[in-house]
Amino acid sequence: MASVIATAVLSFGGFVSERMSLAASAQEKSASTAEVKIDNFSFGPAAITVPVGTTVTWINRDDIPHTVVSTEKVFKSKVLDTEEKFSYTFTKPGEYPYFCSIHPKMTGKVVVQ
Amino acid sequence: MSMRWGDVCSLEEEKMAGNMKDEILHDHNHDGIDRRGFLKCMAWAGTGAFCVMQGGVLKSYSMSRIAEMNPENVRGEFSFVQISDSHMGFNKAANPDVAATLKAAVDKINALPARPEFLLHTGDISHLSKPEEFDGVEQILKNASAKDVFYVPGEHDVLNDDGKEYLERFGKGAQAGGWYSFEKKGVHFVGLVNVMNLKAGGLGTLGREQLQWLEKDVKHLKSSTPIIVFAHIPLWAVYPDWGWGTEDSAQALSYLKKFGSVTVLNGHIHQTMQKVEGNVTFHTACSTAFPQPKPGEAPSPGPMKVPAEQLRSVLGITDVNYVRGQHALGVVDSTLA
Numbered sequence: 047m048a049s050v051i052a053t054a055v056l057s058f059g060g061f062v063s064e065r066m067s068l069a070a071s072a073q074e075k076s077a078s079t080a081e082v083k084i085d086n087f088s089f090g091p092a093a094i095t096v097p098v099g100t101t102v103t104w105i106n107r108d109d110i111p112h113t114v115v116s117t118e119k120v121f122k123s124k125v126l127d128t129e130e131k132f133s134y135t136f137t138k139p140g141e142y143p144y145f146c147s148i149h150p151k152m153t154g155k156v157v158v159q
Numbered sequence: 160m161s162m163r164w165g166d167v168c169s170l171e172e173e174k175m176a177g178n179m180k181d182e183i184l185h186d187h188n189h190d191g192i193d194r195r196g197f198l199k200c201m202a203w204a205g206t207g208a209f210c211v212m213q214g215g216v217l218k219s220y221s222m223s224r225i226a227e228m229n230p231e232n233v234r235g236e237f238s239f240v241q242i243s244d245s246h247m248g249f250n251k252a253a254n255p256d257v258a259a260t261l262k263a264a265v266d267k268i269n270a271l272p273a274r275p276e277f278l279l280h281t282g283d284i285s286h287l288s289k290p291e292e293f294d295g296v297e298q299i300l301k302n303a304s305a306k307d308v309f310y311v312p313g314e315h316d317v318l319n320d321d322g323k324e325y326l327e328r329f330g331k332g333a334q335a336g337g338w339y340s341f342e343k344k345g346v347h348f349v350g351l352v353n354v355m356n357l358k359a360g361g362l363g364t365l366g367r368e369q370l371q372w373l374e375k376d377v378k379h380l381k382s383s384t385p386i387i388v389f390a391h392i393p394l395w396a397v398y399p400d401w402g403w404g405t406e407d408s409a410q411a412l413s414y415l416k417k418f419g420s421v422t423v424l425n426g427h428i429h430q431t432m433q434k435v436e437g438n439v440t441f442h443t444a445c446s447t448a449f450p451q452p453k454p455g456e457a458p459s460p461g462p463m464k465v466p467a468e469q470l471r472s473v474l475g476i477t478d479v480n481y482v483r484g485q486h487a488l489g490v491v492d493s494t495l496a
Contacts, residue, residue, distance in 0.1 A: 087401075087459035109251040110461050111287060111315075117359045125287060125318045128251065145359035148314045151402040153360050 081105065082154065084112050084126070084146075089154035098158055101135040112146045114154075122147075237344050238489075240268050240275045240305065241389070241477040243426030244446030246315065247295045248286035253449035253462035254470060257286075258295060263495045264447040264476050265303045271478060275305045276343065281426035281444060282313030282354070282391030288324055312337060313391040313427060314354040322355060338369050340376050346481055347380055349373065351390035353405045363392030363405035363427075370407065374414045385420040385481065385488075393425040395434055395441050398454035403428055412439060422488050424477070428460070431475070431492045442490055445475035472496035 080100055083090045085107040096102065104114045106126040114123040114132050120142060123132035136142065136158040146152040245261050254260060268275065278300065285292035293316075300308055310329045317325050326337055333339035337352040351373070353363035365373075377386065388394065394411065396404040405411075415421045421439040429451035434441040449462040450473040457463065465473055472494045480489035 087461060108461065109253070111318075113318075115359075127287065143359065147357060148318065149402055150357040150359055150361045151400070 079103065083107050084114075084152075087112075087149055087152055089146075089152060092153070093155045093157065095157040095159060096136065098139055099135070099137065100158070101133050102156055103131055103133040105129070105131045111148065112152065113148055114144055115147045116142055116144045118142070236481050236483045237276045238271075238273055238478060238480040239277050239279060239343075240271070241279045241281060241424050241444050241479060242268075242447055243281040243391075243444040244283040244313065244429055244448055245280070245296050246283055246286040246446065246448040247292040248289060249448055249462075251462060253464050257448040258299065260471065260474050260495060261296065261299050261447045262302075263471060264474070265299060267476050267493060267495060269302075269304045271304075273480075275478070277305050277307035277309060278303060279348075279389050279424060280308055280310045281389050281424060282311050283315045283426065283446075284310060284313065284325075285316050288316055288318040288322075290324060293324065293328055309341070309348070309350060309389075311350045311390055312352060312354055314357070317355055334369075334372055336366070336369055338372065344481070345483065346385045346387060347377070349376065349386065349388045351388060351394075351411070353390050353392045353394070353408075361406060362399060362402055363390075363394075363408075365405060365407050365411055370410050370414075373411055377414055377418075380418070382417045383419055385422070386415055386418050387422045387424065387479075387488075388415070389424040391425065392427045393432075393441065393443055394423050395436070397428060397432060397443070398460075401454065401460040403454065403460070415439065420488075422479075422490070424479075429463075430473075431477070433490075440488070440490075442477070444477045445473070445492065445494070447474050447476070447495070450474065 078100055080094055080096050080102045082094065082102060082104045084104055087108065087110070089104070094102070104123070104126070106112055106128055109128055111125050111127045113125055114121070114134075116122065121134040121144070125148070126132055136156060139158045142156040142158065144154050144156070242264055246257055247261070249257050268278070280296075280300075284296050297308075312322060312325045312329070316322065322337065326333075330337045333350070336355065338350055340347060340349045342348070351365060351369065353365050356364060356366060358364065380386075388411075390405070392405050393403055394405050394408040398404070412421075416438070419438060423439060423441045425441070425443045426446070428443050429446035429449065430443065430453065431445055432441075432443045449470075450465065451460050452463050463473075475492050475494040478489075478491045478493065480491075482489075
């Protein structure tokens with residue numbers, strides 16, 4: 047009798063932990079990507095805050111090429127023509143200011159927590 | 160007000176008509192030449208006129224009368240043409256065929272009454288720094304009446320490898336960073352590079368090495384030597400919010416204070432603008448590819464769409480005439496229409 051109960055408890059425990067890990071990975075999935083649109087000579091949103099491990103994707107919707115260059119030289123895109131993308135995964139917390147090296151008045155920031 | 164070609168008048172006729180308008184050309188000669196009437200003509204025509212200083216007198220001729228003109232009458236000491244911002248490779252709505260408009264600019268150059276000695280290209284030759292884009296421009300310019308072309312890079316020309324492609328093609332004989340100078344008929348030309356190593360939030364920049372070179376380059380020239388400086392981004396603060404300025408240009412200009420005549424020719428803003436400050440005349444050229452909005456008149460300085468039939472009237476070339484002994488150069492913008 048005891049062994050049956052024990053088995054039931056184990057199974058239940060297993061089921062719960064499975065649900066929890068599913069929930070956790072669902073959270074990771076939605077936190078793991080973010081998008082910044084480049085248009086009209088600006089980054090939108092200009093400042094974003096994301097969790098560690100997020101992959102940020104910049105997409106150029108402007109009719110002029112732009113670049114995404116970290117001021118601390120942490121990342122640097124190639125030249126992005128219209129509709130081209132650049133992605134970078136932030137593995138360490140911190141502040142990451144960046145700009146467009148072609149039009150340096152365009153600036154943005156990624157804050158990783 | 161729209162005027163047809165045939166309506167463009169000569170300077171003398173305008174004087175008789177007594178029509179005056181605000182001066183927009185440079186006159187620090189104070190030589191009593193009435194340029195106002197001429198400028199009003201230019202404004203009406205919209206497509207400009209050919210003008211040359213001869214023996215101290217500014218003469219203007221309608222471009223529509225080119226065929227009738229005797230080349231001798233329209234020659235100064237020499238002339239050259241500035242073109243800018245060809246953006247070879249650009250193909251969006253503002254101009255799907257920049258090669259065609261560049262060819263139209265060459266046609267305009269070839270129709271000038273006096274053959275220009277050379278061309279100055281003030282940058283953004285290519286749109287994405289691609290070899291085939293540079294090739295495309297060089298090929299088209301081979302058909303110009305002026306065979307020599309002097310270039311300075313725009314920010315679109317130095318996108319990869321610190322401008323390696325541009326420097327290999329156009330940097331021969333220049334300093335390592337691409338700047339250089341040369342003389343033509345006693346006029347000292349300086350090509351500057353202000354599009355490398357741009358800093359976040361910044362404007363165009365010349366940098367210490369280039370400034371030091373410039374100081375030495377002009378140090379021993381006589382103050383009567385006319386100086387022409389050409390660079391891509393304007394060397395005066397046209398509109399800093401849009402990056403239309405150069406952060407260390409004041410230092411460059413300080414080395415040119417002693418000269419009686421300094422002309423600065425720039426591009427980048429895709430529209431003509433003039434400014435006179437003491438002995439320095441600043442002038443920006445139209446693009447041969449697409450126009451951009453006037454400062455602050457749009458959310459951003461991007462390509463400005465105009466109805467297709469108007470495109471050529473907002474693109475253009477700049478014809479520059481020099482007559483020895485005159486401080487002011489004859490600088491004339493004409494559109495491709």
